[in-house]
Amino acid sequence: MGYTIAIAGKGGIGKSTIASLIIRMLKEKKLGSVLGVDADPNSNLGEFLGIKPGRSIGEVLDEISAHKDKIPAGMTKDRYIEYEVQTVIEEGEGVDILAMGRPEGPGCYCYVNNILRNIVGKLIKDYDFVVIDNEAGLEHLSRKTTSSADVLLVVSDPSPAGLRAAKRISDLTLELKIKTKKRFLLINRSAKELDKDKLEGIQLDYLGMIPEDAGIGKLSVAGEPLWELAKGSPAYAALNKLMEKIL
Ligand SMILES: Nc1ncnc2c1ncn2[C@@H]1O[C@H](COP(=O)(O)OP(=O)(O)OP(=O)(O)O)[C@@H](O)[C@H]1O
Numbered sequence: 001m002g003y004t005i006a007i008a009g010k011g012g013i014g015k016s017t018i019a020s021l022i023i024r025m026l027k028e029k030k031l032g033s034v035l036g037v038d039a040d041p042n043s044n045l046g047e048f049l050g051i052k053p054g055r056s057i058g059e060v061l062d063e064i065s066a067h068k069d070k071i072p073a074g075m076t077k078d079r080y081i082e083y084e085v086q087t088v089i090e091e092g093e094g095v096d097i098l099a100m101g102r103p104e105g106p107g108c109y110c111y112v113n114n115i116l117r118n119i120v121g122k123l124i125k126d127y128d129f130v131v132i133d134n135e136a137g138l139e140h141l142s143r144k145t146t147s148s149a150d151v152l153l154v155v156s157d158p159s160p161a162g163l164r165a166a167k168r169i170s171d172l173t174l175e176l177k178i179k180t181k182k183r184f185l186l187i188n189r190s191a192k193e194l195d196k197d198k199l200e201g202i203q204l205d206y207l208g209m210i211p212e213d214a215g216i217g218k219l220s221v222a223g224e225p226l227w228e229l230a231k232g233s234p235a236y237a238a239l240n241k242l243m244e245k246i247l
Pocket residue numbers: 009010011012013014015016017018040135136188189210211212213214216217220235
């Protein structure tokens with residue numbers, strides 16, 4: 001059964017960056033097979049890892065709707081979808097990526113979420129680690145794309161507004177009874193550790209902080225994958241120290 005790490009947080013806070021660095025670290029430490037799930041319809045997790053995007057689940061669903069005649073006789077639609085989705089997993093160097101995407105047709109977004117949840121549920125068994133890069137905001141939680149995880153990692157900046165957003169996400173996961181074994185707050189792009197009193201009322205354990213890293217900025221602007229980030233760079237070194245608590 002794969003160890004699932006779900007990353008959540010508000011828009012632009014660094015979810016995909018941190019998801020990518022965790023995936024990279026799992027590979028470099030040779031801890032086992034890794035599936036990265038890009039649950040953000042404006043997907044870019046693959047890009048962060050230099051894996052060129054293949055078809056998303058959304059695109060597969062569109063194709064199936066447009067060519068229903070292709071469903072083999074004797075196969076249910078759900079079974080066929082499942083089979084097709086297996087074929088869209090992008091295989092990178094030792095890490096596979098599954099992108100959710102969004103179907104073109106209106107009103108079928110929940111359907112993709114259902115499929116994604118079922119498929120992820122099944123795929124989890126085939127990998128040692130599953131890292132889910134969730135979309136910003138709370139919608140994905142309401143739709144329960146993430147119904148359970150070994151680790152919930154809520155990413156925030158150290159600002160009061162950022163921490164309020166992190167608390168809202170954390171509270172919602174509790175309200176929705178999303179099953180988690182470890183629940184962490186990770187502060188990104190900070191110059192110092194968070195004061196403990198700022199954690200009051202937030203039902204997450206403080207994991208630590210990832211500093212602002214000029215190397216990440218440079219790669220991002222150049223469109224280069226995070227594999228290129230120097231191992232000794234401030235962000236990667238900081239994550240390395242936190243990894244033990246995550247696993
Ligand atoms: N520790 C860091 N140091 C420097 N730059 C960073 C750091 N973390 C993230 N960034 C930069 O911040 C920007 C947003 O990061 P990222 O795309 O990972 O956020 P996100 O939460 O996934 O955003 P979205 O909600 O749009 O999916 C990127 O340009 C990224 O390179």
